[in-house]
Amino acid sequence: MRPLFHPAPEDLQASAILHALADPNRAAIFANIMRAGCVEACASLATVGDRVIPKSSLSNHFKVLREAGLIRSERHGVEMRNHARWDEVEARFPGLLRSILNAYAGEGPRGEPPLPASDPD
């Protein structure tokens, strides 16, 4: 297992972030991590809505989020802890994450990911 790659704050790219969050599953995962106080194991997110996501897909989703700079992952024994990198992303792209998560939340009855109503700061 190769070491986990995390981009430096100054290397965050808008296109990577948008691409990562353009997938409703990933947006839901990210919203969950936000909501859960920035710590979460992968397997605990193995369903989004009522859909089961296979482990391999999940692993890939986390990788995309991580390499976009949206989350920081650390191995803790056999588990992975995932923190949202909200402050770093916010510092570089003010308002971006909030408006994206709000957009998904505001989509209403479309089976889209829920709003992380809490304020992450």
Place this chain on the structure above:
Amino acid sequence: MRPLFHPAPEDLQASAILHALADPNRAAIFANIMRAGCVEACASLATVGDRVIPKSSLSNHFKVLREAGLIRSERHGVEMRNHARWDEVEARFPGLLRSILNAYAGEGPRGEPPLPASDPD
């Protein structure tokens, strides 16, 4: 040539918008349309930075932007006029477009699309 499809305001989807703007070329095209006062012919955007975009790719980029609900296209004789649907998107997803365009603009010296500094409202 089939008629142009434009989603209704209530059918706008966050994931489609993010996907459309996750491509730096498309984001640059959209920023150009914003900047140019909401009217623009396709061919006038055939380069982004110093890169030439083939007609077929361009046509496809416009289609993606159109079907995401970001622009409205009308045939005027042999040309196409493209308007940004800023107000409609803004009404549904407040702050989203602004923060995305700002994110790209704030990326700085990375060859990314420029900011539409004007206020579109």
Place this chain on the structure above:
DNA sequence: TCCCATAGTTCGGAAGTTCGGAACTTCCGA
């Protein structure tokens, strides 16, 4: 009216990406 130029679209193949099952690695407890 016919022909040509211009502006965009569609088609189709090559290249790349995503998805997900199976096998693998790593870590921990018994």
Place this chain on the structure above:
DNA sequence: TCGGAAGTTCCGAACTTCCGAACTATGGGA
């Protein structure tokens, strides 16, 4: 040392993107 749990890697199938070539629609002469 074994077994189970949590993730990752591998790889084929399905999907998407890119772009040149062929096509369609419109307008302007002659």
